[in-house]
Amino acid sequence: MNNNSIFIEKLRSSGLRPTKQRIEICKLLFDRKKTFHFTINDLFKTLKKMSSKKISLATIYNTIHSFKKKGYLKEISVNKDKSYFDTNTSDHHHFLDINTNELIDLKKEHVDKVTIKKNLPxxxxxxxxxxxxxxxxx
Amino acid sequence: MNNNSIFIEKLRSSGLRPTKQRIEICKLLFDRKKTFHFTINDLFKTLKKMSSKKISLATIYNTIHSFKKKGYLKEISVNKDKSYFDTNTSDHHHFLDINTNELIDLKKEHVDKVTIKKNLPxxxxxxxxxxxxxxxxx
DNA sequence: ACACTACTTTAGAATCATTATAAACTAATC
DNA sequence: GATTAGTTTATAATGATTCTAAAGTAGTGT
Structure with a gap:
């Protein structure tokens, strides 16, 4: 897999050592056409299935937090029992289906520009x- | 205090027995000019100071959830480590100060009407x- | 006023997600 | 290859919320 070298570069250039675990997580998150939403638990379960070697839950938390800090992920908190991460870091909004708890992207062009007529000193x-x-x- | 009878009526009319604890919480939440935001923990601490008799934490959770279900409170989840309740149940938006974690009401007239140009079947x-x-x- | 029932409160235990710890491991540098 | 600074890991600790089941109380009928 040559995509790995892209991720290795990406990680290194942002000051994160390209470890096996981080590369594995990068592949899962960023090696796809469409962006998506996930929870830490989703990710943990997928990695357990997909990966040959187990990645510990602590590492997943660490990695996701680093990625968020570096701007590779956005965190979206929709209610207290679910916190999603979004691989789409561009400026956009969301639908939340309250029957299924599913989070769906709302493209910027589908929402009129929101202007705030008040500002705080x-x-x-x-x-x-x-x-x-x-x-x-x- | 004659306000109590208002709360007793309010509780009874929505099928909640007007217990000492619920009336106490009503007074704290609704017997004021301005609406406000609070966390369960805020409320617990205030009640501990203010009230003569201790109200247990479980009761506070129970009561707040009942009040929310009855539409007397709105829950606002701004990030995973803070969940606010709002005594302002009207349609409005919020500022969140990310330096202080303070939540501030944004009146409806301060935000242009948001229209969504997409709908899901x-x-x-x-x-x-x-x-x-x-x-x-x- | 009394008894009955259903609802409510309570302390403490249980749960769940997340964070901390500190020892073992590994990438980068020399 | 040796050094060191960053990383991973299992496990423990934490903190918020929910559960449990026993004791208490409001509402209703008598």
Missing amino acids: GKKINSIEVLVKIENSN | GKKINSIEVLVKIENSN
Whole structure:
């Protein structure tokens, strides 16, 4: 696999040592056409199935947090019992299906630009996140 | 205190027995001019100080969940380590100060109406929530 | 007022996700 | 190959929330 060298470079260039575990996780997260959402638990289970060698849960937490800090992942907290990570780090919003707890990307062009008509002294806007909760219509 | 009878009526009319504990919590949450945000832990500490008789943590959880189910409170999840409840149950949005973790109401008129140009088959919109993260501007 | 029943409160145990610990391991550098 | 700084790991610790089951209380009928 030659994709590995891309990930190795990516990791190294951001000051993270390209360990077996990190490369494995990179392949799982970033070696695909479409971005996606996952929970730590999802990732742990998938790695357990897919990978020959077991990656410990602590390592998964460590790695995901490093990746988030480096901007390779976004964290989306939709409710207290579910915290998702998103491999799509571009500016976008989400649907949350409250019947299934599924999180779905909402492209930027599907939401009118949100403008805030109030600002607080000494503060600036860091991000604007729209969460559209949806449910079965019948 | 005659306000109590208002809360007793409110509780009874929604099928909740007006117990000492629930009335106490009602007074703390709803007997004020302005709405506010709180965590379960905030509430527990305040009740411990204010109240003559201790209300157990389990009761606080039970009560807050009942109140939420009855629509007297809204839950706002801004990140995984903090879950706020809001006594303002009207349709509105929030600022989150990422330096202090403070949650601040954003009146509806301060945000342009958000319209979603996409809909998913078999699904309808339940709510649209805007979270504006702010940080120190210097 | 009394008894009955269903609901509520409570302390403490159980659970679950996440973080901390500290020993073993490994990549980078010389 | 030796050194060292960063990484992984199993396990323990933590902290928030939920569960449990026993004791308490409000509502209803008598």
